[in-house]
Amino acid sequence: MSxxxxxxxxxxxxxxxxxxxxxxxxxxLLVFNSFFKVDTITPYIREWVGLQNxxxxxxxxxxxxxxxxxxxxxIFALFFEFTFGFGAALLFSAMRGDSRWHRTIFALPLxxxxxxxxxxxxxxxxxNIGLLNYGLARLGLISDPDAIAWLSSExxxxxxxxxxxxxxxxxxxxxxxxxxxxxxxxxxxxxxxxDGANALRRFWHVTLPLMRPVIAVIVIVRGVxxxxxxxxxxxxxxxxxxHASEVFSMNIYQRMVRFGDLGEASASGxxxxxxxxxxxxxxxxxxxxxxxx
Amino acid sequence: MHNPPRLNIGGAVINAAALVLVLSYAVPxxxxxxxxxxxxxxxxxxxxxxxxxxxxLENFRExxxxxTLPRAFVSSLLVAVLTTALSLLVAVxxxxxxxxxxxxxxxxxxxxxxxxxxxxxVSLGVPLFQLLKSMGLLDTVPGLVLAxxxxxxxxxxxxxxxxxxxxxxxxxxxxxMDGCTRLQAFRxxxxxxxxxxxxxTALFTFIxxxxxxxxxxxxxxxxxxxxxxxxAEYNSVYGLAWGAMTAAAVLYSLPVIVITLALxxxxxxxxxxxxxxx
Amino acid sequence: MAGIELRNINKVYGNNFHALHDLNFxxxxxxxxxxxxxxxxxxxxxxxxIAGLESISSGxxxxxxxxxxxxxxxxxxxxxxxxxxxxxxxxxxxxxIVFPLIMAGLPKSDIASRVNEAARILELTALLDxxxxxxxxxxxxxxxMGRAIVRKPAAFLMxxxxxxxxxxxxxxxxxxxxSLQRKLNVTTIYVTHDQVEAMTMGDRVAVMKGGIxxxxxxxxxxxxxxDNVFVAAFIGSPSMNLYDAVLDGRTLTLGSNSFExxxxxxxxxxxxxxxxxRRVIVGIRPEHMDDAAIRxxxxxxSASVTLVEALGSESMVxxxxxxxxxxxxxxxxxxxxxxEKAAVARFSPKSTVRAGDIARIxxxxxxxxxxxxxxxxxxx
Numbered sequence: 001m002s003x004x005x006x007x008x009x010x011x012x013x014x015x016x017x018x019x020x021x022x023x024x025x026x027x028x029l030l031v032f033n034s035f036f037k038v039d040t041i042t043p044y045i046r047e048w049v050g051l052q053n054x055x056x057x058x059x060x061x062x063x064x065x066x067x068x069x070x071x072x073x074x075i076f077a078l079f080f081e082f083t084f085g086f087g088a089a090l091l092f093s094a095m096r097g098d099s100r101w102h103r104t105i106f107a108l109p110l111x112x113x114x115x116x117x118x119x120x121x122x123x124x125x126x127x128n129i130g131l132l133n134y135g136l137a138r139l140g141l142i143s144d145p146d147a148i149a150w151l152s153s154e155x156x157x158x159x160x161x162x163x164x165x166x167x168x169x170x171x172x173x174x175x176x177x178x179x180x181x182x183x184x185x186x187x188x189x190x191x192x193x194x195d196g197a198n199a200l201r202r203f204w205h206v207t208l209p210l211m212r213p214v215i216a217v218i219v220i221v222r223g224v225x226x227x228x229x230x231x232x233x234x235x236x237x238x239x240x241x242x243h244a245s246e247v248f249s250m251n252i253y254q255r256m257v258r259f260g261d262l263g264e265a266s267a268s269g270x271x272x273x274x275x276x277x278x279x280x281x282x283x284x285x286x287x288x289x290x291x292x293x
Numbered sequence: 294m295h296n297p298p299r300l301n302i303g304g305a306v307i308n309a310a311a312l313v314l315v316l317s318y319a320v321p322x323x324x325x326x327x328x329x330x331x332x333x334x335x336x337x338x339x340x341x342x343x344x345x346x347x348x349x350l351e352n353f354r355e356x357x358x359x360x361t362l363p364r365a366f367v368s369s370l371l372v373a374v375l376t377t378a379l380s381l382l383v384a385v386x387x388x389x390x391x392x393x394x395x396x397x398x399x400x401x402x403x404x405x406x407x408x409x410x411x412x413x414x415v416s417l418g419v420p421l422f423q424l425l426k427s428m429g430l431l432d433t434v435p436g437l438v439l440a441x442x443x444x445x446x447x448x449x450x451x452x453x454x455x456x457x458x459x460x461x462x463x464x465x466x467x468x469x470m471d472g473c474t475r476l477q478a479f480r481x482x483x484x485x486x487x488x489x490x491x492x493x494t495a496l497f498t499f500i501x502x503x504x505x506x507x508x509x510x511x512x513x514x515x516x517x518x519x520x521x522x523x524x525a526e527y528n529s530v531y532g533l534a535w536g537a538m539t540a541a542a543v544l545y546s547l548p549v550i551v552i553t554l555a556l557x558x559x560x561x562x563x564x565x566x567x568x569x570x571x
Numbered sequence: 572m573a574g575i576e577l578r579n580i581n582k583v584y585g586n587n588f589h590a591l592h593d594l595n596f597x598x599x600x601x602x603x604x605x606x607x608x609x610x611x612x613x614x615x616x617x618x619x620x621i622a623g624l625e626s627i628s629s630g631x632x633x634x635x636x637x638x639x640x641x642x643x644x645x646x647x648x649x650x651x652x653x654x655x656x657x658x659x660x661x662x663x664x665x666x667x668i669v670f671p672l673i674m675a676g677l678p679k680s681d682i683a684s685r686v687n688e689a690a691r692i693l694e695l696t697a698l699l700d701x702x703x704x705x706x707x708x709x710x711x712x713x714x715x716m717g718r719a720i721v722r723k724p725a726a727f728l729m730x731x732x733x734x735x736x737x738x739x740x741x742x743x744x745x746x747x748x749x750s751l752q753r754k755l756n757v758t759t760i761y762v763t764h765d766q767v768e769a770m771t772m773g774d775r776v777a778v779m780k781g782g783i784x785x786x787x788x789x790x791x792x793x794x795x796x797x798d799n800v801f802v803a804a805f806i807g808s809p810s811m812n813l814y815d816a817v818l819d820g821r822t823l824t825l826g827s828n829s830f831e832x833x834x835x836x837x838x839x840x841x842x843x844x845x846x847x848x849r850r851v852i853v854g855i856r857p858e859h860m861d862d863a864a865i866r867x868x869x870x871x872x873s874a875s876v877t878l879v880e881a882l883g884s885e886s887m888v889x890x891x892x893x894x895x896x897x898x899x900x901x902x903x904x905x906x907x908x909x910x911e912k913a914a915v916a917r918f919s920p921k922s923t924v925r926a927g928d929i930a931r932i933x934x935x936x937x938x939x940x941x942x943x944x945x946x947x948x949x950x951x
Contacts (some may be wrong), residue, residue, distance in 0.1 A: 007394075007476070008394045012390055012398070014382065015387035016387075019406065023443050026421050026443075029420035030420045033419070033423075040474070088314055099311065102315045106318055107548070113521060113545060115524060117523070117526070123325075123539070124324070131341045134341060144451055233508075234525075240388075249414075253511075257511075262419065265419055276411045277408065277411050368585040464657050464659070465652060467671075469624070473674060
């Protein structure tokens, strides 16, 4: 092997080892476990059951509901994160003068640990002492502070728990979008202006297409993250009331820890992994359409 | 840098809107701070108030007096520092060759790293539990460091790759002409130039570990409990100790905010991946 | 100080792109050799292979008497100046220059004296404690040179070191580099795409195209005795005008023009004797065409004037000669719009021709060049 190739391999080796040991191997283990009936506490006692865990996972009502909730949560969160974030970025780039301090303060939620954000919003939304309802009542938007039971209503809890996520990551979307917006050469926009395009058309025909890779990155990264969310929801509701806020990741956790069913948890985990990878790949090809390999 | 709006009014409206947006965004966190400095009894009063009636450090005193939170902070700090060190050690050389010595294996490797980011922590948590158990590393600092590293390395790889894109290959070639082996060129010339990018990556890696909850939940119990776990435990059978929880949460979020504000110029630059060439 | 020998050097890249074909020539000890050619001709690849930054697919490379095919760049005793200068941004000018000496393990006293000497020669003494970011382009270029000369290597390699400078600075630095090389007498290989730099700086020039060496010779010989059509058109600005023509005996027919070719030409190119309706490619340099009204000659042709650029010292006259023109094969040459390609002539400033006129052009027939139509090589 040439000296150059040896060098490359040596520099790559530690990373390959770490990722192999800590990611590839566990994923292999995950898939392996999914074909067995095995208990979390006694993993050495196992019985081969083929695809049975998968069938049970795919036919379980609870699993299906948690999957649905994951989709509801993700789409809701992503939609608002994206609109608020992108809108904020547009606002910042349209601002006269330096937006640096605005962006720094706006980045505050990024520095807040998800746990803390979850707690915070729980405190804001919880019945009786939650400040949000009192604020809304004072503004006249709701009749009295008990009108909306954010975290205890089975119908809306799955959306309520996303407020924390939206608050947390709108900043990320805003900052990345802003970076993308400022990278658009001014000449292009000016040329469009001279060609007679008003602000809206400039946005649609020049800005948006050039922002495609950035938007793709945001959607893929945030979309996958939203689907994977655990901490944030857990600290707010632990999946309640009555599993109404149990998303897929929490379902897997319950299955493994509460029910001790390692086999089924692994099957769900594997399914989750596959879906995530397919979605990410699809989003990559459709939205990004890479210009260079 | 910005197109001046045609009417002064338009500009003022935009500026005002931006200000309102930003301030309202900070409100929830400010509320957290306000709550933490309220007397314990006032925290859960009905109706709730935004501002504290009197300022009080009761809540802080209570959480600091208990033994679990300070110890958990130490655990969190230790794990985060070790994770950062290990992740950088592993990711920086790998990202370097992936960017400046591009070839099939490096492209494949980067793709693999990207894919690992798609793996939900809960999927990995299950087998990681088994792995650490078999290595006898459950509920230990090294064990949690390994788990955090598995999440941090892909992020560090992606960030450092973006930063290394801004380094011209000629710099390394000049060093090799001047008497360096490839490794010496990397150590003596490339690394000193990358201190900015490495700091940003270190910060993000630190934050990733500091904020991490799920693995800590799954893979530790008493000995290595990290801060987020302790904070979550304020929700006990006796109900939610909101006052203590908010105080603990404020203390927990402070280090990250302080460091990030101190390095804010690099951070905002760090999120503009492709524009590193400057 | 050493000579460099290239023997059958080939470079094939992973995707089967054959960048260099059987490169075979020598660079003499102390010589200033220029590699020149259009983009993609392989000149930088050749330089980088001599430096050791690219591997050699086949063939042998010697520096001094050593075969260095598999020797690391750091052990070849050569120094390189990069197009982008590649200065170490975190080091001061002094530290940049000192770096290779530290890597070589030189004693401190030697290092100090060499740095001061290099700084003096390149007028960098006042800048020694600055960082590259605070230097101008010209200053950075000199630091890059300082880093190279301080090593007292067997050879200097320079990869288009002047292309990032503005025109005036480039002219000035050209002279300085040339005189520096003469003073230090170190073997130097200089890569450029600018044939003016090649002609003014090189002791010898290697012209390359498409990975193949076209001709390696002194600038004067490249100008007056080009081996093929490409070299003939590449060297000299504006380019030599090339046309298909017919030679019959002593008469050359160029489109609707004919004239007698003087004896001198047949003495220099004996193969042209006894031509009977022989197809040739004829080349006429712009400087060998003038207004016949001012300087009549025995060889005259007519052409219509399309454009006159009066420069004061001379006039560049663009002409349409009604003969089939020949593409020299320069990939960098601007593609012509339509079928017409104007010839360019350098008329005396006293000429009064205007666009639209039909002009009589005096050709200095002793300076005509003749090439074989199929091989495009020179006929001697």
